[in-house]
Every structure is written in C-alpha cells, then in structure tokens.
Amino acid sequence: MRVAGPPARDHLLSVADLGREGIDEVMRLADSFKEVSARPIPKVPALRGKTVATLFFEASTRTRLSFETAARRLSADVMSFSASTSSLEKGESLRDTIETIDAMGVDAMVVRHRSSGVPAQVTAWTSAVVLNAGDGQHEHPTQALLDCYTIREALSERGGGEPSSDLSGLRIGIVGDIRFSRVARSNVLAFSLLGAEVTLVAPRTLLPSSLEGWPAQATPELDSVLEELDVVYLLRIQTERAGQVLLPDLDEYHSRFGLTRERAARLKPDALIMHPGPMIRGVEIAPEAAELPASLVTRQVRNGVLVRSAVLFRLLAGPGRPAVPTGEDPVA
Amino acid sequence: MPELLIRGGHVLSGGAEKRADVLVSGDAVRAVAKSIDPPAGAKVLEADGAVVAPGLVDLHTHLRQPGAEVAETVETGARAAALGGFTAVVAMPNTEPAIDDASVARDVLALGEKAACQVAVAGAITLGRRGERLAPLGELAALGITLFTDDGAGVQDGSLMRQALEYASDLKVVLAQHCEDASLAAGGHMHEGAWSSRLGIAGLSRLSEEVMLGRDIALVRALGTPMHFLHLSSAGSLALVRRAKKEGLPVTAEVTPHHLFLTDAEVASYDPVYKVNPPLREEGDVEALRRGLAEGVIDAVATDHAPHPPERKERPFDEAPFGMLGLETALAVCWTALEGRLSLGELLAAFSARPARIARLDGPAGGRQGGEVAAGAPANLVVFDPSASYLVDPGRLASRSRNTPYAGRQLKGRVRHTIYEGEPVVIEGEAQR
Structure with a gap:
C-alpha cells in the first residue's frame, strides 16, 4: 500500500497510483467494455500492434486468464512468460529475467509474484508499463478495481439510474486474514478513496502489526458490527499459515469470524456478500451462505475481464486515445 | 620509505586540538609541532582545513x-x-x-x-x-x-x-x-x-x-x-x-x-x-x-x-x-x-x-591502534576534512560490491589521507595500493 510519493502515472503498482479520479475513469471505461463484451465478436482494435506480456512467477489461473482475455479483446498480442522460477533457481537474477523479456519488445508487463514489491522493482529494469497482478502480501490493485466495479454495478441495478463510483455512506467490513492479504491492502485503499467507511474484522493475530496510516478501523468482534454492514467482504484463510500458529484452529475461526447461516440472517436485507476466491466453504463462509442471492462471487469473476481491459486500455492506448474505446472493426 | 610531512592540519588527539604539522618517519610519528620544515626528500601531504587524528x-x-x-x-x-x-x-x-x-x-x-x-x-x-x-x-x-x-x-x-x-x-x-x-x-x-x-x-x-x-x-x-x-x-x-x-x-x-x-x-x-x-x-x-x-x-x-x-x-x-x-x-x-x-x-x-x-x-x-598523535606513537593516522562535502558514487567504491545505501547522496566530511604504519595508503581520497 503506497501512502507517500507522487502517483506513478505510467504503471499500476498500487491502487494509490490511480487515486479517486483514476478509479472512476477505470469504472467508466469498464462500462464501455461491458457493451463491447455483448457483441458477437467482443473485440476492439484499440491495442493492435501492442504486446502484453504476462509474467506469473506464482501460479494463478484466474487472474492470468482474465488479463490475457482482456488483452486479446483489445487486439493486443499476448506473450505468456512461463512462470516457473527455474531460471532464478539456476542463479539468474530477477533483473536478468526482466531484461531478457524487455529485449523481446513488450509494451506492458503484467507481473504476479509471491514476493511483495517485485512489480515496483521491475519498473527499474524495463521501459514497459508494469501492472501489478498481485505481489506477495502487498497489493492486488485489479482485484480491488473489480470489487469496486461489482459493488457499483450492484448498487446501480438496485437503485436504478446511472452507476456512480461514489461509495460514501457505505460501510464495508473486510473479514479475516488481513495481515497476509494483498487483496485487503488494495481494497482498504480503493474503498476508502471512493468514500466508503472500512472496518477490518479479525483477531489481532491476523491483523498487521500496525494500522498506522490505514484509512480503516478494526474490531475483533464480527457480531458487534454485522448488522451495520452494507458489504461483507470475506477473505480466504490461508490454512498453511493462519491455521498453524495464528489461530487455535479453523473451527474456532469459523465460530468467531465465519459467515454462518445465523449471521447471514442477521445481515441487512440488502447487504452484499463478496469473496475474492478461492473460497473455503465451512471456514470463512457456511455453504448455505455462499449460495445466497446477495453473493456476488461469480459476478466478481466476470467483471475481472472488463476492469482489466479498462486498465490496459488506460495505460497503453496512448495520449491520443479516445475517451471510450470505439471501432467496429470486427476482424481485428 | 621517505619521510612524510602532514602540513597545516589541526591535530586532534587526547581530547585536545591544536594547529600543528606532523612529521612521520618510518612507521612512527617523529614530531608534532606548530611548524615543521619538510626534511629533504620528504613527501608533503596538505591538511589545511582538515583534522589529523588517530x-x-x-x-x-x-x-x-x-x-x-x-x-x-x-x-x-x-x-x-x-x-x-x-x-x-x-x-x-x-x-x-x-x-x-x-x-x-x-x-x-x-x-x-x-x-x-x-x-x-x-x-x-x-x-x-x-x-x-x-x-x-x-x-x-x-x-x-x-x-x-x-x-x-x-x-x-x-x-x-x-x-x-x-x-x-x-x-x-x-x-x-x-x-x-x-x-x-x-x-x-x-x-x-x-x-x-x-x-x-x-x-x-x-x-x-x-x-x-x-x-x-x-x-x-x-x-x-x-x-x-x-x-x-x-x-x-x-x-x-x-x-x-x-x-x-x-x-x-x-x-x-x-x-x-x-x-x-x-x-x-x-x-x-x-x-x-x-x-x-x-x-x-x-x-x-x-x-x-x-x-x-x-x-x-x-x-x-x-x-x-x-x-x-x-x-x-x-x-x-x-x-x-x-x-x-x-x-x-x-x-x-x-x-x-x-x-x-x-x-x-x-x-x-x-x-x-x-x-x-x-x-x-x-598494533597500538587508537592512541594519540604524538612523537613516538605509531603512524596510523587519518586526515579528515569536516567541511568538505561529496556525492557518493557507487562506481568509485573500492569494494568489490556496490550495495551502498548512500548512492547519490551528499555527505558532509571527507577522508583526505590515511597513513598506515607510516605509509600514505590514501592521498587526497585516492587509494595508493
């Protein structure tokens, strides 16, 4: 989570690089791609001739497919860097790996890495635009953008009228493993930039050691805030970490922090339930609660492509780009 | 090894500071005095504005x-x-x-x-x-x-x-x-x-x-x-x-x-x-x-x-x-x-x-390190200019590595000369061997 320094306009490393205006622009661009995706051939030539490389040093099928689909819908060429860390294990430095790919001529690098900060380090070694597709426990900006988009869409459908990125008045609870979650760090920034009030709900062992500078409050009692929440955002408990030393066991977690059927029944009638996936039913959410109509989990996945198209378009289409992507070139 | 005269510095030693020249002969300090004429064949190191210390x-x-x-x-x-x-x-x-x-x-x-x-x-x-x-x-x-x-x-x-x-x-x-x-x-x-x-x-x-x-x-x-x-x-x-x-x-x-x-x-x-x-x-x-x-x-x-x-x-x-x-x-x-x-x-x-x-x-x-700058003491000395400032350039470091956190930073104070066992191993910030 970046809190200092000027926003890096040329990359997307943190939600802070966008600011409120930038997030709103991405939302509006995503609206226009939603229209494109409804066409028989859901493609525009906006990024024809550009090459987008996806560099996934950590496995992630969904985010990678989502980015690659988004790039292809913009007619970009996609280069998929085989994500094993084998070259690094052979002794090649991260810098050498990046410079090798840079030499192939790419316009954007979409980087996923298990270590925090790698996308920021990569910017020093390439002239390409760098997009953070999730770095360690730091940030996952496009996940936050698609979450904002999903909330915005749901609110607009419910209330009618133009969709608005203004989330002021909304109270959003992020529940679970905040400490190790890049999704939480990006979402805290994004939700608060759009005006929502964010509450972190977790045992102290799953909170970061310091919340200084975080635009959020924290509580260890889900039951004390449950009825006031407009959005319940559940995070996956990383069983390998949290299940061992930071929590007594997962059953206890479920009883204190899980969205049980009883708790789901106490939510506001129109409260939204979200989860970045993959979801562990029976831990952070009861099986029945995941099927409730308020759950936006599948919609979150669909919106990922729209938002990633918007982000790629915004960073790569150049200064002369039109305000919204146009072009009826069906063969592009 | 020729004699060495460190001229015009402030000698900082034993808590006192005084303007003095320092004459080094062999591996020891031979004299510390207000003004010393360079002996024939002696190498002279200028120390004006600098401090001469152990x-x-x-x-x-x-x-x-x-x-x-x-x-x-x-x-x-x-x-x-x-x-x-x-x-x-x-x-x-x-x-x-x-x-x-x-x-x-x-x-x-x-x-x-x-x-x-x-x-x-x-x-x-x-x-x-x-x-x-x-x-x-x-x-x-x-x-x-x-x-x-x-x-x-x-x-x-x-x-x-x-x-x-x-x-x-x-x-x-x-x-x-x-x-x-x-x-x-x-x-x-x-x-x-x-x-x-x-x-x-x-x-x-x-x-x-x-x-x-x-x-x-x-x-x-x-x-x-x-x-x-x-x-x-x-x-x-x-x-x-x-x-x-x-x-x-x-x-x-x-x-x-x-x-x-x-x-x-x-x-x-x-x-x-x-x-x-x-x-x-x-x-x-x-x-x-x-x-x-x-x-x-x-x-x-x-x-x-x-x-x-x-x-x-x-x-x-x-x-x-x-x-x-x-x-x-x-x-x-x-x-x-x-x-x-x-x-x-x-x-x-x-x-x-x-x-x-x-x-x-x-x-x-x-090795009698960290003593005083006085006649008879071993000639292990640093000449440091506390008012000079310089920009750290990793490319100029003598270390085989480059991992300095001060690259591009302006620092105040600079080592001008270092004398080890009577030998000027650093002169005007340049290593001599």
Whole structure:
C-alpha cells in the first residue's frame, strides 16, 4: 500500500497510483467494455500492434486468464512468460529475467509474484508499463478495481439510474486474514478513496502489526458490527499459515469470524456478500451462505475481464486515445 | 620509505586540538609541532582545513574471505577501509568456512599482512557458528584473537552462552553478541512497524533484539564476565544498556552508521540495498541511538560492512541477503548525521580509541591502534576534512560490491589521507595500493 510519493502515472503498482479520479475513469471505461463484451465478436482494435506480456512467477489461473482475455479483446498480442522460477533457481537474477523479456519488445508487463514489491522493482529494469497482478502480501490493485466495479454495478441495478463510483455512506467490513492479504491492502485503499467507511474484522493475530496510516478501523468482534454492514467482504484463510500458529484452529475461526447461516440472517436485507476466491466453504463462509442471492462471487469473476481491459486500455492506448474505446472493426 | 610531512592540519588527539604539522618517519610519528620544515626528500601531504587524528578502528567488518570472494576479499575490503580512514578492522568470522579454527584464522591473518590496513580477526564462539558446541576458543586466543562472536546469528541456547562466557573469562577474551532471538525474528525481512504493515513485508520486531540482549545482560550480571553487543538498533536496547552500565556491569555496545542515519521508510522503494540486519528502524530509534552515542552509553561506531554482489541483491526483497556496505562512507555519514550533537573529537573517539580498547588493539600486541598523535606513537593516522562535502558514487567504491545505501547522496566530511604504519595508503581520497 503506497501512502507517500507522487502517483506513478505510467504503471499500476498500487491502487494509490490511480487515486479517486483514476478509479472512476477505470469504472467508466469498464462500462464501455461491458457493451463491447455483448457483441458477437467482443473485440476492439484499440491495442493492435501492442504486446502484453504476462509474467506469473506464482501460479494463478484466474487472474492470468482474465488479463490475457482482456488483452486479446483489445487486439493486443499476448506473450505468456512461463512462470516457473527455474531460471532464478539456476542463479539468474530477477533483473536478468526482466531484461531478457524487455529485449523481446513488450509494451506492458503484467507481473504476479509471491514476493511483495517485485512489480515496483521491475519498473527499474524495463521501459514497459508494469501492472501489478498481485505481489506477495502487498497489493492486488485489479482485484480491488473489480470489487469496486461489482459493488457499483450492484448498487446501480438496485437503485436504478446511472452507476456512480461514489461509495460514501457505505460501510464495508473486510473479514479475516488481513495481515497476509494483498487483496485487503488494495481494497482498504480503493474503498476508502471512493468514500466508503472500512472496518477490518479479525483477531489481532491476523491483523498487521500496525494500522498506522490505514484509512480503516478494526474490531475483533464480527457480531458487534454485522448488522451495520452494507458489504461483507470475506477473505480466504490461508490454512498453511493462519491455521498453524495464528489461530487455535479453523473451527474456532469459523465460530468467531465465519459467515454462518445465523449471521447471514442477521445481515441487512440488502447487504452484499463478496469473496475474492478461492473460497473455503465451512471456514470463512457456511455453504448455505455462499449460495445466497446477495453473493456476488461469480459476478466478481466476470467483471475481472472488463476492469482489466479498462486498465490496459488506460495505460497503453496512448495520449491520443479516445475517451471510450470505439471501432467496429470486427476482424481485428 | 621517505619521510612524510602532514602540513597545516589541526591535530586532534587526547581530547585536545591544536594547529600543528606532523612529521612521520618510518612507521612512527617523529614530531608534532606548530611548524615543521619538510626534511629533504620528504613527501608533503596538505591538511589545511582538515583534522589529523588517530586512524579509525572498525570492530565489525565482513571481508568475505574465504568463501565469498565474489563479494569482497581481504585486499579489496582493506582498501575500502583505508579510503574510509580506517587503519584497523576486525574481520567477522561468518566466512565459509567460518573462522572457528586456527588454520582458517591463520589464513585470513596472513592475507591481512599485505593489506592496506591492519586486519584483526574475530573468532566464532561455536563450531561452524551453529550454536551447538564451543569452538576452540583457547587455540584461537593463542593466535592473539581477543574477540569472539557468531555474528550473523546470536547464540540461541542460553546454557551454551553461559558456558561460553565462563570459558572465555579464563582466557581473558571478550564475547560479542549479535542479539537476535531466532524464534521471534523468524521469517522477517524489515523492521516490524507501520511500514512493514503497509508494504506487506514480514517484520523483524525490536523484541528479537531486546529479548536476547536482556538475557545476556542477566548472564553478565551473574557471571561478571565482559560482553560486547554488536549493532544495537532499538531505543529499547539502548535503555537496557544504559541501565546495565549504571549498575556498573562490564558491557560495551556499538551502533552502525546506517542505524544513525536511515529509517525503515527507505524500504518503501522495495530496493534490497536497504535490507540489513538488524533492520533500519524508526525515527524514534534513530534519535535514541544518536543520543546514546552523544552521551557515551554507546561506546563505538562499527560499520557492519557487508558486501553482496549485484546479482544477489537484485532479487525480490524477501529473497535478497541482509547487509550493506559501510567502510568508505562511515565517518562522513556519522558526521552528516551528528554534527552539532557531538564534537568531532567525541565522534572520532567512538571511531578509534574506544573500539581499539574493546578489541584490545590498543596494546603493543594489537598494533597500538587508537592512541594519540604524538612523537613516538605509531603512524596510523587519518586526515579528515569536516567541511568538505561529496556525492557518493557507487562506481568509485573500492569494494568489490556496490550495495551502498548512500548512492547519490551528499555527505558532509571527507577522508583526505590515511597513513598506515607510516605509509600514505590514501592521498587526497585516492587509494595508493
């Protein structure tokens, strides 16, 4: 989570690089791609001739497919860097790996890495635009953008009228493993930039050691805030970490922090339930609660492509780009 | 070797400062006087505007030889030391193999014979620095080694540490601890606090340092044996040492230049050049350490010069090794950080006389380092210009590595000349060998 320094306009490393205006622009661009995706051939030539490389040093099928689909819908060429860390294990430095790919001529690098900060380090070694597709426990900006988009869409459908990125008045609870979650760090920034009030709900062992500078409050009692929440955002408990030393066991977690059927029944009638996936039913959410109509989990996945198209378009289409992507070139 | 005249400087020695020329003959100072005419054939070094002081002594240098010559060698590390004004360094034993037996120690000492400064060696406390069995401290002490440490790690086992202190007391050697409780530190890569929380990097809590320091102070209190604490980094550690000294316990402590100058906010760049152990901490810690040094609670500044080649540092933050360069910039960094807080004479004492005493390099067997600038004293001298400023250019460093956190920074104070055993090994900031 970046809190200092000027926003890096040329990359997307943190939600802070966008600011409120930038997030709103991405939302509006995503609206226009939603229209494109409804066409028989859901493609525009906006990024024809550009090459987008996806560099996934950590496995992630969904985010990678989502980015690659988004790039292809913009007619970009996609280069998929085989994500094993084998070259690094052979002794090649991260810098050498990046410079090798840079030499192939790419316009954007979409980087996923298990270590925090790698996308920021990569910017020093390439002239390409760098997009953070999730770095360690730091940030996952496009996940936050698609979450904002999903909330915005749901609110607009419910209330009618133009969709608005203004989330002021909304109270959003992020529940679970905040400490190790890049999704939480990006979402805290994004939700608060759009005006929502964010509450972190977790045992102290799953909170970061310091919340200084975080635009959020924290509580260890889900039951004390449950009825006031407009959005319940559940995070996956990383069983390998949290299940061992930071929590007594997962059953206890479920009883204190899980969205049980009883708790789901106490939510506001129109409260939204979200989860970045993959979801562990029976831990952070009861099986029945995941099927409730308020759950936006599948919609979150669909919106990922729209938002990633918007982000790629915004960073790569150049200064002369039109305000919204146009072009009826069906063969592009 | 021709005679050497250091002309026009202010001689800072034994707490006094006076305008004087210094004549060096052979490996000793021959005369210190207001004005000395250069003898025929003498080499003249100008020192106008600069201070002439006893050469600096670094208690904490990683020379990487044997085992990691790609990062540094005794030769390159000693050259870097000379450029920093040091006339003696203590080489840490975390080499590969570790300096835990006489043969390795002899090899390093032999390499040091040809180096641009005196190279003393610290021995390991435990075999292979594994914290399981005592190294042959007596055999190493017989080579003149007086300081022992498992630096890079602390001795975790309290019972073993107690035995080590008891055994060392018979040998009249000093044990130095890298205070870090491994269970509390496990998995950490930067200071645990607001920045680590934001950046999503696992934290190294102050607790890991303070818990072991507290244990060791209790051991010193019980056993009465002296102990030296390496690179203290937290305000809490400073408070523990302050209290221990007030009790009269025989403890000494050092601080690094980087812990006096940089904070954890630097890590926001994710540049592993700022990854160091103990980690860069917060403003409050930096302030406490500065005050501790100014008040004498901290005895010495030591560099913890830790070279790593670029290919090891240009990695993800959590995969990069700990450590940063320090020798060539140490005095200027501290002067930049502390000018106005303590006098140059006080700072130089923390760089020379006091570390020489801790490592026992002040006696005849230790090279009589950190003494005075006076006729008859060994000619180990630094000529430092406290008002010159310069930009740190990593490309000009003598170290084999480039991992300086000060690249592109303007520092105040510059080492002009270094004289080691009467030989000008650095002239006008240029290494002579």
